[in-house]
Amino acid sequence: MSSTDDRRFEVLRAIVADYVSTQEPIGSKALVDRHNLGVSSATVRNDMAFLEAEGYITQPHTSSGRVPTDKGYRQFVDRIAEVKPLSPAERRAILEFLDSGLDLDDVLRRGVRLLAQLTRQVAVVQYPTLSASSVRHLEVVALTPARLLLVLITDTGRVDQRMVELGDVIDDDDLSKLRALLGGAMEGKKLSEASAAVATLAENAPEHLHDVVIRTATVLVESLVEHPEERLVLGGTANLTRNAADFAGVAGFPGSLRSVLEALEEQVVVLKLIAAAQHPGTVTVRIGEETQVEQMRGASVVSTGYGAQGMVLGNMGVLGPTRMDYPGTIANVAAVARYIGEVLAGR
Structure with a gap:
C-alpha cells in the first residue's frame, strides 16, 4: 500500500476514533488539532474529500464535519493492527x-x-x-422402588434431571444392572450417538428388565434433544x-x-x-x-x-x-x- 493510502487510512482512523469518542461529526481542523498527522490542513481536507468520494465517510445533514460510513468502519476494522490487550x-x-x-x-x-x-x-x-456435547456421566437414583431419578451430566457442564415412573418395583440388583446398561450405552458418546444407542437398548436388555429399559430410555431420549x-x-x-x-x-x-x-x-x-x-x-x-x-x-x-x-x-x-x-x-x-x-x- 502506498504512503498516500497509509496517510489517508490514518485520517480515517482518526475520524473513527474521534467520532466514537465524541458522537459529533469531525472536521479537518479538529483532526489537525487533536492528531499528529504530520501534514498540512490542506492535505487533510484533500484526504477527507477523497475518503468521502470513495464512500468511507459522509457528511450528515448540513454539518461541516464528516462521520464514518459502514464501508469506513469495515476498512478500519480490517486494518486494526493491534487489538487492545487486557491487563x-x-x-x-x-x-x-x-x-x-x-x-x-x-x-x-x-x-x-x-x-x-x-x-x-x-x-x-x-x-x-447439544450436538457438540458428550455424556460425561449418568446417575440413576432410586427415589422409591418404583420411581427413579435420572441425572444426565454433559462434558459442557449441562445437568438435566428427569423422573421415571417404572410402573413396577425394582430391586437393588436390577437397579445396578440398569445403571450399567445405561452408562455403557451413553457415557463418552456424543448426545446424538447416545440417543441412538439408548433407543435400541431394550432390544438386548434382559427380558425381565425390558419394560423398565423402555420407560427409562423414553425419558432419556427427551433429555438428549435440543431445548x-x-x-x-x-x-x-x-x-x-x-x-x-x-x-x-x-x-x-x-x-x-x-x-x-x-x-x-x-x-x-x-x-x-x-x-x-x-x-x-x-x-x-x-x-x-x-x-x-x-x-x-x-x-x-x-x-x-x-x-x-x-x-x-x-x-x-x-x-x-x-x-x-x-x-x-x-x-x-x-x-x-x-x-x-x-x-x-x-x-
Whole structure:
C-alpha cells in the first residue's frame, strides 16, 4: 500500500476514533488539532474529500464535519493492527468472576453480565449446542422402588434431571444392572450417538428388565434433544437506549432502535447474528448491512465461538451501534469467550 493510502487510512482512523469518542461529526481542523498527522490542513481536507468520494465517510445533514460510513468502519476494522490487550489484573478478574459460577447456567449468566458491563452493549451467549456435547456421566437414583431419578451430566457442564415412573418395583440388583446398561450405552458418546444407542437398548436388555429399559430410555431420549427455549442468555439490552441516536431511521422503520429491539426478541435472528467461525478465538465483525438483517442496518455485531480443545461449544458476542469501540469490543469478546471455554473445560 502506498504512503498516500497509509496517510489517508490514518485520517480515517482518526475520524473513527474521534467520532466514537465524541458522537459529533469531525472536521479537518479538529483532526489537525487533536492528531499528529504530520501534514498540512490542506492535505487533510484533500484526504477527507477523497475518503468521502470513495464512500468511507459522509457528511450528515448540513454539518461541516464528516462521520464514518459502514464501508469506513469495515476498512478500519480490517486494518486494526493491534487489538487492545487486557491487563493481567483484568484477565485475572474475569477468570475469577466466571470460575466462581456454581454451574453452567450461572457461568453463562455471569458471562453475559460481564460482557455487557465491559462493552456497554447488548451481550448474548448461546448455550452449548447439544450436538457438540458428550455424556460425561449418568446417575440413576432410586427415589422409591418404583420411581427413579435420572441425572444426565454433559462434558459442557449441562445437568438435566428427569423422573421415571417404572410402573413396577425394582430391586437393588436390577437397579445396578440398569445403571450399567445405561452408562455403557451413553457415557463418552456424543448426545446424538447416545440417543441412538439408548433407543435400541431394550432390544438386548434382559427380558425381565425390558419394560423398565423402555420407560427409562423414553425419558432419556427427551433429555438428549435440543431445548430451544434455553438456547440463549441475553443481557444489557438497556445499554442500547444510551445510544438511541446512533440508530438511523424513525421508529417502526428498518434501522431504528425500536426495530433493533424487536429483532432481539426473535431467537432465530439473534442466533444468526452471533453465528461465528467454527474455531474458538476467531472473532467476526458484521457492520450494518453485513448483518443481513433489515432491522439491524444501524447496528454492528462482534461475535466469536467459545469452547475447549479446539471445539466450538456455542457462540457469543455483543450487538451495538456501528459507532462502536471496535478494538476494545473485539478484545473483550475474545477474552470472555476464552475464559468461559476454560471454565467449562475445567469442570
